[in-house]
Amino acid sequence: MALHRVNTDDYRQQLAEKAQRLQEAYRPYTDLEPEIFPSPPSHYRLRAEFKVWHEQGRAHYAMYREGEHKKPFVIDEFTVGSELINQLMPKVLEAVNASEVLKKRLFSAEFLTTLSGDALITLIYHKKLDEQWRAEAQALQEKLGFPILGRSRKQKVVLERDYVTEQLDIHGRTYQYKQVEGSFTQPNGEICRAMIGWAMDACADDEGDLLELYCGNGNFTIPLAGQFRKVLATEISKVSVASAQDNIRANGVKNLDIVRLSSEEFTQAIDKVRPFRRLGDIDLDSYDFSTVLVDPPRAGLDPDTCAMVARFSRILYISCNPHTQLENLAELTKTHRIERFALFDQFPYTDHTESGLLLVRK
Structure with missing residues (x-):
């Protein structure tokens, strides 16, 4: 399904069906009904990538239908964006079509935006x-008021x-994030905010220290740090680790260490x-881990x-793939019970579902 145009009237029914499927899939492990966090029905996606299709001397945005990756179709709107x-979108396309330098051999355009209005x-x-390209792109950047980035092979x-800078208001505090291109x-800012708030609520009565694996740019880590004595987080991507370090400083977090480990x-x-040299300054024995976030x-x-x-x-498990989370639950529920389910x-408008679980030792 190509999501350039959606019927928002169908959203609630589709979400109810998605929730029912999720509950049935998890029934072997819990009788809880999932807490449901709906998306805005439109304009929810903060990033987008479009093929640029050239026809009769003009550039157009184009997308592919599932299973038809050799047959792009031209679009003029993107209501989920x-x-x-x-x-x-139209301002960039107008400028591209007005400049042979910007248009020639352009094959893709990507947009990264934030809830706080950066792009x-x-x-x-x-x-x-x-x-010459740099000069034309600089002029477009000044006209738009947002930065332009150029990419080609090895360039x-x-x-x-x-990067863009995001600001998320969660539980009465504003958190700032540097989000680097690539x-x-x-992708869904309001759902991101809901996920962080849910995780903070799930850890509200916790004591001890937090371990987080796959921490990215500190999306969950930084707000949760205020609820624990100490936090240790790991991430394999160098770019994400660097962003997380910037975000730690920007938010004034003092009890959090991030290390680049898988x-x-x-x-x-x-x-x-x-031993790992990257853990040289970290004393793992000094942590009293009570909760792990994955x-x-x-x-x-x-x-x-696993x-x-x-x-x-306590295990806080956020999943972008319930199928593999269910495979992990076959082992985790031998020692833990599910206390919260989200x-x-x-x-929206896809079969894709993200779930959250709080598991507590039996």
Whole structure:
């Protein structure tokens, strides 16, 4: 399904059906009904990527239908995209079509926006970007009031910055995040805010220290740090770790350390299987971990990480793939019971479902 145009009247019914399917799938492990966090029915997506289709001397935005990746179709609106994306799309396209330099061999345009009104536009080419391109892009940047980034093979041209700044108001406090182009960020801003608030509520009565695996740019980590004595978080992406360090400083967090380790490496470290130079300044024995937060990729937790996570008294498990979360629950529910269960509708009008679980040791 191509989501450039949706019928918002169908949203509530689709969400109810999605919740019913999720509850039935999890019934072997819990009788709880999921707490449902609906998305705004339109303009919810903060990032978008479009193919640029050239026809009769003009550039157009285009998308593909599922299973038809050789047959793009031209679009002139994107109602699931943020209002800022929809405002910028025609302005960028008009400028591209008015400039042979900007238009020539342009094959993709990406938009990254925030709830707080920031934006970054990335133009991607099958050609080397020269000084003439830079001058034209600079003029477009000044006209739009938002930064332009140029990419081609082995080339990245940053005119001003390669990131946006997001501000999320959660439980009476504003958190600031640097989100770098090309790194992972939550695509649905309102659902992101709901997920963080739900995680904070789930940990409200916790005591001890927090371990987080797959922490990204500190999306969950930074707000949760205020509810624990100490926090240790891990992430494998260098770009995300650097962003997280910037976000720690921007939010004035003092009790949080982030290290660049995969979940498999951290499992080896905590089991003292092997030392890691990246943990040189971290004394793992000084932590009294009571809770572990995991938000893994679609593959879920590997067997060793799943076994390590099961040692914790409380497990907060955010999943972008209920199928692999269910596979992990076959092991985790041997030692833990589900106390909270949530559905986060990150991608309305699709079968995609994101879920949240709080598991407590039996």
